[in-house]
Amino acid sequence: MIDIQFLTVVILISVGISTLVFKKNIIKIVMGIEIISSSINLFLISLGYREGSVAPIFTNAPSVKMVLPTPQALTLTNIVIDLAITALMLSLAVLIYNYYGTLSMKKWRLVERCS
Amino acid sequence: MEVGREMFIIEHLPALVIAIPLLAAFIAPLLKRFGKHAVSVWSILNLSIVECLVIVLGYRVIKDGIQSYAIGASIPSLLSPNGLPVRIILEVDAISSFMGLTSISIILLACIYSACFMKKYKSVERYYSLLLLMAAGIMGMAFTGDMFNMFVFLEVLSISSAGLIAFYAYKGEAIEAAFKYLVISSISALMVLFAIALLYGQYGLLNIAALGAAFRFTILDKIALALLVSAFVMKCGAVPLHMWVADAYGEAPAPISASLVVASQISLYALFRICFTLFGLLPAIQIIAWFIILFGLASMFVGVTMAMPQKDIKRLMAYHAISQTGYMLLGVGVGLAVINDINALNAFGIAAMEGGIFHIINHAMYKGLLFLVAGAIIYRTGTKNLNEMGGLGNRMPITAVLFLIGMLSITGLPPFNGFASKLIIYESVFLFNPILSVVAMIVSILTLASFVKVFYSAFTGQEQSKYKDVKEIPAIMLVPLLILAFLIILFGLFPGIILKLLVKPAVQALLDRAGYIGVVV
Numbered sequence: 001m002i003d004i005q006f007l008t009v010v011i012l013i014s015v016g017i018s019t020l021v022f023k024k025n026i027i028k029i030v031m032g033i034e035i036i037s038s039s040i041n042l043f044l045i046s047l048g049y050r051e052g053s054v055a056p057i058f059t060n061a062p063s064v065k066m067v068l069p070t071p072q073a074l075t076l077t078n079i080v081i082d083l084a085i086t087a088l089m090l091s092l093a094v095l096i097y098n099y100y101g102t103l104s105m106k107k108w109r110l111v112e113r114c115s
Numbered sequence: 116m117e118v119g120r121e122m123f124i125i126e127h128l129p130a131l132v133i134a135i136p137l138l139a140a141f142i143a144p145l146l147k148r149f150g151k152h153a154v155s156v157w158s159i160l161n162l163s164i165v166e167c168l169v170i171v172l173g174y175r176v177i178k179d180g181i182q183s184y185a186i187g188a189s190i191p192s193l194l195s196p197n198g199l200p201v202r203i204i205l206e207v208d209a210i211s212s213f214m215g216l217t218s219i220s221i222i223l224l225a226c227i228y229s230a231c232f233m234k235k236y237k238s239v240e241r242y243y244s245l246l247l248l249m250a251a252g253i254m255g256m257a258f259t260g261d262m263f264n265m266f267v268f269l270e271v272l273s274i275s276s277a278g279l280i281a282f283y284a285y286k287g288e289a290i291e292a293a294f295k296y297l298v299i300s301s302i303s304a305l306m307v308l309f310a311i312a313l314l315y316g317q318y319g320l321l322n323i324a325a326l327g328a329a330f331r332f333t334i335l336d337k338i339a340l341a342l343l344v345s346a347f348v349m350k351c352g353a354v355p356l357h358m359w360v361a362d363a364y365g366e367a368p369a370p371i372s373a374s375l376v377v378a379s380q381i382s383l384y385a386l387f388r389i390c391f392t393l394f395g396l397l398p399a400i401q402i403i404a405w406f407i408i409l410f411g412l413a414s415m416f417v418g419v420t421m422a423m424p425q426k427d428i429k430r431l432m433a434y435h436a437i438s439q440t441g442y443m444l445l446g447v448g449v450g451l452a453v454i455n456d457i458n459a460l461n462a463f464g465i466a467a468m469e470g471g472i473f474h475i476i477n478h479a480m481y482k483g484l485l486f487l488v489a490g491a492i493i494y495r496t497g498t499k500n501l502n503e504m505g506g507l508g509n510r511m512p513i514t515a516v517l518f519l520i521g522m523l524s525i526t527g528l529p530p531f532n533g534f535a536s537k538l539i540i541y542e543s544v545f546l547f548n549p550i551l552s553v554v555a556m557i558v559s560i561l562t563l564a565s566f567v568k569v570f571y572s573a574f575t576g577q578e579q580s581k582y583k584d585v586k587e588i589p590a591i592m593l594v595p596l597l598i599l600a601f602l603i604i605l606f607g608l609f610p611g612i613i614l615k616l617l618v619k620p621a622v623q624a625l626l627d628r629a630g631y632i633g634v635v636v
Contacts, residue, residue, distance in 0.1 A: 020302070029298060036305050040312065047316045071315065074263055078308060081270045085301050088277060092294045099287035 005046040016079030024105045026096065030089045037082045044071040044078070126191060128172045129184040129205040132215070133255045135165050136212060140247035142369065155230040158243040162223040162250060169219050169254075173212035176343055181634050183260065194635050200322040206260030208631055209624035210472070213617055214384045215257040217476045218377040221462075222250050224595035225370035228487055231591045232370060232494060243252065243283060248275035249374060256381045262311045263321045265385060266304060269350070273300035273488040276378055280367045280425060292362035299349060299359045305344035310339040324635035327393050335401045340394050345401055347386035348628045351379045353444060353565055354413040357437045359422070364433030365499075369490020372429060373483040376436055378561040379401030380475050383443055395628045404452035411444030412551065415470040415558040422565050427499045428489045432482070435525060438558060439478045445555060446471020446540045449547045454626070465622060470539030472625075473618045477532040477606060481524040484599040488518045491596070492573060501569060510585040512592060515574045522570060522625045524607070526563035532603050535610035 012035055019032030048068030056069040093103065100107055124131065139161040146153045176182055184191045184205040194204055206213075226246060233239050252272030259265050274404055277300070281293035314336070315321060318329045330336060352360035360379070364372045388408075394400055418438025425431035450468030453459035490516050492507065508515040524531035527538075537559060545552035587593075606613050624631070 015176075020298075026294065032303050032351070033298065033305070036302070040305055040309050043309070044312050044315075047312060068319075070321070071312075074308075074311075074315075077263075077267060080265070081304075084274055085297065088274060089294065089297055089301075092277075092281060092290050092297065095281075095284060095290045096287065096294065099290065 003046075005049075009039045009043045009046070012036070012042070025103050026093050026105060027090075027103055030086060030093065033089070034082070034086060037078065040076055041075045044075045047071050085093065116142045124168075125175070126170075128168055128175070129182055129207050129258050130186060130191075132165055132168050132172065132258060133205075133251055135161055135168070136247045136254065137251040138623040140244045140251060140532065143244040150265070151239050152230075152233065155226070155233075158226050158247055159223070159230065160332070160346060161247065161470045162219065162226050164218050164253070165250065165340045166216075166223050169212065172207060172469045173216055175208075176207055176209055177213050180352060181630065182622075182636050186348060195325075196614055199320075200325050200466075200635050203264050204260040204322055204324075204635060205258050206324065206631065206634060207258050208627075209388070209620035210384065210622075211257045211624075213476070213621040214381060214474070217479045218253045218257065218381060219250060221377045221479050222253070222374050224483065224598060225373045225487070227517075228592055228595045229368075230587050231572075232490055233368065242279070245275045245278045246371075246374065249279065249378060253378060253381050260323050260395075261313065261321050262323055262326065265323075266307050266311060267305050268572045269300075269307060269382075269385075272378055272381070273297065273304060276300075276363075276371075276375060279371045280363045282368055282371065282611075283366065288362075288367070289366040292359070292366040295359045296363045303346035303349045304365045306333050306342045306349075310342040310346070313339040313342075322635055323388070323392060323591075324632040325404060327395075328582070328636045330393070330396070332397055336394075336444060337397075337399070340389070340397070340403065343388065344406070344632045347382045347389070348407070348410055348444075350382035351386065351440060351444075352414075352419045352437055353410045353440055354437065355410075357414065357418065360437050360559060361430050361433045364436060364486070365427055365430035369429070369486050369493065369594065372433070372486040372490075374485070376482045377479050379440065380443075380479060383475065387447055387479065391454070391625050392628055392631050395454060398455075401452050401455065402450050403470075404454075407444050407448035407451060408551065411441040411448055412554055414444065415441030415443070415555060419558050421566065423561070423568075424499050428492065428501055428504075428573065429486065429499055431501075431565065432485050432489060435485075435562060435565070436478075436482055437449065438562065439474070439525065441558070442537065442540055442555065443471045443474050443478070445544060445551060446474060448473070449544050449551075450622075452547070459547075460626075463543040465626070466539055466543035468622045468625065470543060470590050471619050472621050473539065473614060474536040474608075476613075476617065477524070477536045477603075480599050480603050480606070481521045481533055484517065484521040484603065485525065487596055487599070488514055488521060491592060494592070495585045495590060496582055501572045502572040503577040504579075506574075507582065507585065508574035510582060511574075511587050513587055514596075516572065517596050517600050518574065520603055524603050526566060527559045528563075530604070530607045532606035532610070535607055535613075582593060 016032045016036035048071030050067050053067050055067035056066040116124050143154050146157050185202040252268045254600040256267030277293045281289050283289040320326050349356040418434050422431050422434035446467045450464045453464040500591050524533040527533045541552050
């Protein structure tokens with residue numbers, strides 16, 4: 001019996017990695033990183049989930065069971081960091097587009113010089 | 116009152132070392148209204164304060180043992196009230212303070228150098244702001260005792276470094292380099308986070324020391340170990356994921372290239388911390404150690420062979436940085452390979468680790484010097500291409516001598532510091548496996564060959580008419596170079612003292628797994 005959420009995590013990470021490896025468009029690469037990051041968020045959240053429990057924000061909780069708060073804190077932190085990374089990467093993508101007029105990696109100067 | 120304040124500073128030392136650059140980074144842009152100099156003076160001032168605090172902290176670590184600090188606790192020294200650590204804990208032992216001292220010294224010198232080097236650019240306040248953030252990230256990674264906190268500081272470091280690499284935003288290459296760096300570092304950070312999630316899912320712990328005590332070495336732990344090792348090897352710029360190093364170091368402003376060297380080395384520290392403290396007792400750690408040794412060998416060889424044909428002075432030095440990282444991986448990897456064999460450890464393992472750790476500080480110094488000298492050449496001539504340089508030795512004699520010092524040091528000739536650490540690595544690794552040692556020596560010779568080429572094409576030869584007006588660099592840029600050159604010669608002349616003072620405590624701290632864990636649990 002495989003937990004469906006962990007299977008989803010594995011599938012999403014493989015999709016993200018294959019995007020990173022096979023795509024040449026840098027917007028797609030940013031998307032690949034985002035997919036990996038979201039799947040790790042899903043993994044963290046599903047680690048802390050307990051069936052039938054409440055959010056860990058009550059003083060007088062209606063039921064005794066609560067989900068784990070730490071993975072949610074980790075996820076929140078990762079979402080914030082992810083936002084910063086994505087914003088920075090997309091702004092770099094804008095600059096690259098302004099400079100080279102294309103989003104394809106094949107046309108980059110450093111790539112050409114090295115190959 | 117005076118005594119009270121002193122006690123306050125000493126009690127909160129580990130937190131202050133991270134907090135001061137972090138807060139100073141956000142104040143720096145506000146100071147622009149007082150002129151550009153105000154920002155640089157502010158950054159230099161803050162980094163000097165941090166440097167002093169790190170020295171005091173290091174002194175206390177040597178004197179009183181491991182220093183620890185629970186963030187946000189009413190009594191910071193109270194780490195685990197109910198037997199389990201609940202807060203983020205900073206834990207400073209000898210290796211952390213060694214790395215902290217190395218990094219902050221290089222960043223401080225780079226900052227002094229930038230005061231003149233970056234003067235002509237308009238948005239320097241952002242530059243200093245990011246530089247201070249980078250310092251905060253490095254100090255955080257060195258001093259934290261918490262896995263997730265390490266991930267956060269890794270991201271702080273990556274984002275600020277990417278911003279700095281892209282500082283010459285009018286050049287497409289710099290943007291490319293920053294993008295590449297950002298892709299690599301965010302992937303490695305996500306791998307770290309995934310490994311943290313795997314560990315948290317099993318043990319419910321994030322603290323490194325508590326995790327180390329609770330380990331059961333399940334299959335998931337091994338997956339986490341593989342993820343962590345590959346992430347940090349990726350981030351420290353070892354072959355096979357070295358391609359970002361050449362671009363990032365080559366395209367960043369020269370003082371940033373020098374700071375990036377220590378930023379990569381802090382990932383090496385994280386790698387060693389994970390391998391020794393978390394997984395030190397794992398029976399299969401030898402396999403990981405062999406992987407680290409092979410990564411080291413590949414880095415040494417590929418780095419130096421790729422450096423040979425380069426025409427861009429900074430790109431060439433960046434490939435040498437990869438190659439030198441290999442020496443550190445080799446030295447410490449050999450120590451890790453024999454960690455469970457006490458006889459071999461005493462015979463050559465500890466010596467190999469001392470060589471590797473000593474090489475970290477030596478590499479930070481001479482590579483910092485070389486990058487700053489390259490920056491000086493670019494500052495005066497405006498070109499990075501070695502073919503366009505020539506005859507600069509007459510015009511910039513002090514720079515030429517400083518370059519010579521750095522060059523002889525990186526190739527491992529006596530009496531410079533590179534010789535001291537490389538000799539220890541050769542001798543100890545020879546006892547482990549002679550072939551590894553032979554490869555290391557061949558790489559050293561190739562390094563010499565490649566740097567001789569740089570020296571000849573930049574400083575000797577016919578003077579070119581277009582460089583008639585080239586002068587020696589300004590005094591404020593010479594100061595950090597002279598300090599580095601002085602330290603290189605000092606470390607080369609008295610390696611025994613430095614080993615005893617700095618390196619041996621650091622290696623002992625890395626091996627003293629029980630001591631690190633015992634502080635928290």
